[in-house]
Amino acid sequence: MEPVLQIQGLKTRFATKRGMLTAVDGVSLHVDQGETLGIVGESGCGKSVTALSILQLLPKPLAHIAEGKILFNGQDLVKAKESVIRDIRGNQISMIFQEPMTSLNPVFTVGYQIMEPLKQHRGMKKAQARQEAVQLLELVGIPEPTARIDDYPHQLSGGMRQRVMIAMALACHPAVMIADEPTTALDVTIQAQILELMKKLQQEIGMAILLITHDLGVVAETCHRVMVMYAGKIVESADVGELFTRPAHPYTKGLFDSLPKRGHIGALPTIPGAVPSLLHLPPGCAFQDRCTYADKQCSQVPPWQEVHAKHGVRCWHPLEEGI
Amino acid sequence: MTLGYISRRLFHLVLIMFGVSVLVFLMLRMIPGDPAQLLLGEFANPEELESLRAQLGLNQSLLTQYWIYLRNIIQGDLGNSLRSNAPVAGEIWVRLIATLELSLAAMFIATVVGVAAGVLSAVKQRSFLDYASMFLALVGVSMPIFWLGLMLIYLFSVKYPILPMMGRITLGLEVPEMTGLMVVDSLLAGNGQAFLSAVKHLLLPSFTLATIPMAIVARITRSSMLEVMSKDYVRTARAKGMAESVVVLRHALRNAFLPVVTVLGLNLGLLLGGAVLTETIFSWPGLGRYVVDSLAGRDYAAVQGCILVFAALMAAINLAVDLMYVFLDPRLRVDE
Amino acid sequence: MSRWEALKDLRQSVSAMVGLVLILLIVVVAIMGPWIAPADPLIPSPLIRLQGPSVEHLFGTDSLGRDIFSRVIYGARISLMIGVISVTISLIPGTLLGLLAGYFGKRIDSIIMRCMDMLLAFPAILLAIFITAILEPNLTNTMVAVGIVYIPHYARIVRAGVLSLKEQLFVQAIVHLGGSHGRILFKHILPNCLPPIIVYATLGMGTAVLQAAALGFLGLGAQPPSPEWGAMLSEGRQYIQLAPHVAAFPGAAILILVLGFNLFGDGLRDVLDPSLRSQ
Numbered sequence: 061m062e063p064v065l066q067i068q069g070l071k072t073r074f075a076t077k078r079g080m081l082t083a084v085d086g087v088s089l090h091v092d093q094g095e096t097l098g099i100v101g102e103s104g105c106g107k108s109v110t111a112l113s114i115l116q117l118l119p120k121p122l123a124h125i126a127e128g129k130i131l132f133n134g135q136d137l138v139k140a141k142e143s144v145i146r147d148i149r150g151n152q153i154s155m156i157f158q159e160p161m162t163s164l165n166p167v168f169t170v171g172y173q174i175m176e177p178l179k180q181h182r183g184m185k186k187a188q189a190r191q192e193a194v195q196l197l198e199l200v201g202i203p204e205p206t207a208r209i210d211d212y213p214h215q216l217s218g219g220m221r222q223r224v225m226i227a228m229a230l231a232c233h234p235a236v237m238i239a240d241e242p243t244t245a246l247d248v249t250i251q252a253q254i255l256e257l258m259k260k261l262q263q264e265i266g267m268a269i270l271l272i273t274h275d276l277g278v279v280a281e282t283c284h285r286v287m288v289m290y291a292g293k294i295v296e297s298a299d300v301g302e303l304f305t306r307p308a309h310p311y312t313k314g315l316f317d318s319l320p321k322r323g324h325i326g327a328l329p330t331i332p333g334a335v336p337s338l339l340h341l342p343p344g345c346a347f348q349d350r351c352t353y354a355d356k357q358c359s360q361v362p363p364w365q366e367v368h369a370k371h372g373v374r375c376w377h378p379l380e381e382g383i
Numbered sequence: 384m385t386l387g388y389i390s391r392r393l394f395h396l397v398l399i400m401f402g403v404s405v406l407v408f409l410m411l412r413m414i415p416g417d418p419a420q421l422l423l424g425e426f427a428n429p430e431e432l433e434s435l436r437a438q439l440g441l442n443q444s445l446l447t448q449y450w451i452y453l454r455n456i457i458q459g460d461l462g463n464s465l466r467s468n469a470p471v472a473g474e475i476w477v478r479l480i481a482t483l484e485l486s487l488a489a490m491f492i493a494t495v496v497g498v499a500a501g502v503l504s505a506v507k508q509r510s511f512l513d514y515a516s517m518f519l520a521l522v523g524v525s526m527p528i529f530w531l532g533l534m535l536i537y538l539f540s541v542k543y544p545i546l547p548m549m550g551r552i553t554l555g556l557e558v559p560e561m562t563g564l565m566v567v568d569s570l571l572a573g574n575g576q577a578f579l580s581a582v583k584h585l586l587l588p589s590f591t592l593a594t595i596p597m598a599i600v601a602r603i604t605r606s607s608m609l610e611v612m613s614k615d616y617v618r619t620a621r622a623k624g625m626a627e628s629v630v631v632l633r634h635a636l637r638n639a640f641l642p643v644v645t646v647l648g649l650n651l652g653l654l655l656g657g658a659v660l661t662e663t664i665f666s667w668p669g670l671g672r673y674v675v676d677s678l679a680g681r682d683y684a685a686v687q688g689c690i691l692v693f694a695a696l697m698a699a700i701n702l703a704v705d706l707m708y709v710f711l712d713p714r715l716r717v718d719e
Numbered sequence: 720m721s722r723w724e725a726l727k728d729l730r731q732s733v734s735a736m737v738g739l740v741l742i743l744l745i746v747v748v749a750i751m752g753p754w755i756a757p758a759d760p761l762i763p764s765p766l767i768r769l770q771g772p773s774v775e776h777l778f779g780t781d782s783l784g785r786d787i788f789s790r791v792i793y794g795a796r797i798s799l800m801i802g803v804i805s806v807t808i809s810l811i812p813g814t815l816l817g818l819l820a821g822y823f824g825k826r827i828d829s830i831i832m833r834c835m836d837m838l839l840a841f842p843a844i845l846l847a848i849f850i851t852a853i854l855e856p857n858l859t860n861t862m863v864a865v866g867i868v869y870i871p872h873y874a875r876i877v878r879a880g881v882l883s884l885k886e887q888l889f890v891q892a893i894v895h896l897g898g899s900h901g902r903i904l905f906k907h908i909l910p911n912c913l914p915p916i917i918v919y920a921t922l923g924m925g926t927a928v929l930q931a932a933a934l935g936f937l938g939l940g941a942q943p944p945s946p947e948w949g950a951m952l953s954e955g956r957q958y959i960q961l962a963p964h965v966a967a968f969p970g971a972a973i974l975i976l977v978l979g980f981n982l983f984g985d986g987l988r989d990v991l992d993p994s995l996r997s998q
Binding site for chain 2: 146163
């Protein structure tokens with residue numbers, strides 16, 4: 061079966077004061093219907109830029125897509141006209157963001173903001189859209205939706221606002237939902253509720269989810285497949301179970317090692333060094349300066365290799381042993 | 384809660400007006416010479432002087448004098464004009480409407496043109512359009528409007544005589560007064576010719592008066608729009624598939640408008656002060672020109688009345704701006 | 720102090736440099752006045768009244784036959800003097816009041832600021848008109864009036880600066896170490912409040928020139944035969960139909976000087992007061 065969303069060799073560049081910077085460097089991925097794909101990485105690795113590239117929501121005129129294809133049901137969004145993309149945004153592909161506090165417009169009621177895409181994409185009249193909005197609020201588990209619909213964002217808690225964002229994203233029954241750190245700004249208990257909600261809704265609607273996060277815990281909870289990103293490139297890709305038991309890239313392993321484990325006492329190991337500036341990347345593997353396994357070979361660009369079935373890694377010295 | 388806020392503001396307003404009255408009272412007493420003589424002019428006869436002295440309590444303490452003065456103001460008695468001998472309050476009222484018409488027209492021009500220029504500049508940041516309109520805005524802020532007014536008169540009334548250079552309406556076209564606003568009255572009277580004349584008379588003075596506020600609005604709108612356009616909720620609106628015009632004009636501008644309103648409120652003094660100059664240049668029979676004429680005629684009763692009214696006007700509009708703020712920003716509407 | 724080093728960035732600011740050039744142009748004209756003016760600004764020549772611009776009279780002549788070019792040149796001195804003196808008159812009391820209000824707070828603060836509110840309750844030009852009218856209309860009183868009107872603006876800016884500084888650790892530390900109020904105010908707080916004051920004073924020069932010219936135009940400022948630009952405009956107004964050049968040139972001079980101060984002030988603000996930086 062054809063994947064709903066497919067990215068091929070995407071390169072997204074930013075014009076900065078100190079030169080052109082490649083934030084996303086040749087990323088390829090695909091998401092199937094009903095599947096959740098996670099993209100994991102530290103901040104600045106290009107995962108959010110990848111997400112924004114899909115719907116071309118990049119900050120203009122600083123950023124642009126330099127190369128690559130973004131195929132949605134076979135149609136290349138990079139080449140599509142603005143009006144075509146606009147019809148897809150919030151309709152067939154929708155997006156939720158990290159900051160529920162600032163992602164809703166403070167001067168409009170939440171109802172109005174949910175009704176907007178309904179009117180825009182599904183041609184609903186006001187009364188009908190309002191009814192639908194109430195149902196959506198109910199669907200995402202907001203109590204007393206008929207009362208809340210006339211609330212302004214500042215009257216709701218962070219968790220409630222993120223539920224509103226999800227309701228908005230679901231309004232037109234999208235084929236793909238892109239969630240950029242949807243739970244990062246929330247309390248742990250609220251976090252679990254929101255993830256649970258997303259999982260439940262995915263099963264009901266059958267949409268694909270592209271989940272961007274820095275949190276491996278979130279990945280374990282929700283994703284079917286994971287891709288690990290570092291300095292603009294995908295460095296490892298595998299099914300969740302596979303990646304969690306047999307991480308092959310030293311960077312991935314480093315991420316796992318820095319997670320707290322049951323029974324662990326004392327300081328957690330961290331990955332030494334810091335993410336290199338995208339303007340001054342070392343030749344070859346971008347992780348070499350922080351990697352304990354690095355040698356001379358690592359200053360050559362590492363190839364992409366399949367270490368196991370459906371488990372790829374971009375490294376000269378993939379790890380063999382499991383955890 | 385909002386009611387509490389309004390009443391606190393009203394109290395503040397009363398306090399300020401009280402202070403203003405003290406200030407004006409003291410200033411008038413500071414002018415060397417006998418206040419009664421001052422108010423009645425040098426040719427007043429002795430009986431009149433004596434009766435006004437008694438009326439103002441000039442032989443009593445300053446406090447008593449102020450009390451009498453305050454009581455008169457509160458009763459709407461601002462004294463009689465030296466030049467016409469009519470009550471100042473009535474004279475002011477007629478002129479206030481004329482000033483209102485001019486200021487409203489100027490405010491309208493300033494907001495519409497200023498916001499449009501600011502939004503365009505922000506959307507087309509760093510384009511020629513942006514640089515050109517921001518340079519023009521800076522020139523506008525620096526404009527001696529009394530000079531601009533004269534130049535406009537020369538251009539549009541003398542060189543190419545298409546617009547009248549003074550007054551509110553062509554003689555003989557006067558319409559019955561309903562609101563006092565010439566443009567509205569002529570419309571109400573259904574007199575197209577009068578309406579056209581009123582609008583033509585309004586064009587040059589209101590544009591002159593609008594220049595500085597327009598420039599300020601353009602600058603603030605631009606910087607405010609630039610800030611708002613980078614906000615997360617604007618990205619959300621785009622991600623929902625809203626048309627760019629909806630994103631800019633509805634989602635961004637509604638938020639960007641808040642600082643614009645504040646700045647408009649803060650610069651109200653500029654608009655009212657500008658009215659003094661504009662009315663003088665275009666012989667607009669408003670309050671500003673009345674002040675200047677009264678000063679020239681040493682008509683102090685009229686002058687003090689005008690100053691009080693101007694201050695009250697400023698305070699009232701400031702209050703209105705505050706309330707508008709609450710209307711525009713739901714976060715300021717506190718729930719019960 | 721890194722904020723002063725930021726002044727170097729001024730050279731990169733196009734608007735600041737253009738503004739500086741305009742200001743310097745007028746300053747040079749003001750200083751060199753007697754040497755570059757082709758004629759006496761005050762002596763009438765009834766035979767050449769209201770002549771348009773020509774080679775002998777670049778800006779033409781006015782209703783008394785005086786050379787407008789020379790009068791505009793002499794007017795530069797007056798306008799610059801108005802700017803400097805008026806701003807000083809508002810700056811010094813305004814700064815002191817703002818320091819006192821912000822530093823001592825409580826009752827002193829509310830008394831001072833309520834008084835400032837009262838001055839702000841009038842449209843600026845109207846208050847200036849009123850003050851000059853009471854004092855008697857002339858150039859000196861114009862400067863005094865314009866100065867008084869803008870005192871509250873400086874008081875507000877300085878007070879805001881003091882309030883934010885007072886919270887900072889170093890000031891609190893000095894207070895605990897037993898520094899005297901005067902020392903703390905003038906040695907530690909005032910220098911840190913300077914950048915916004917400088918920015919505002921620069922912009923204020925433009926405003927003062929504009930307001931004083933407006934008073935002159937209304938006949939309440941400098942009196943004839945003074946070549947003050949506003950007063951010249953007032954004269955030119957009567958001849959706007961016959962000889963528009965009489966009003967055109969002094970007005971353009973006002974615009975250029977005010978534009979200069981505003982351009983330079985904007986540039987200074989971007990450099991000295993990053994919180995207000997326009998994008």
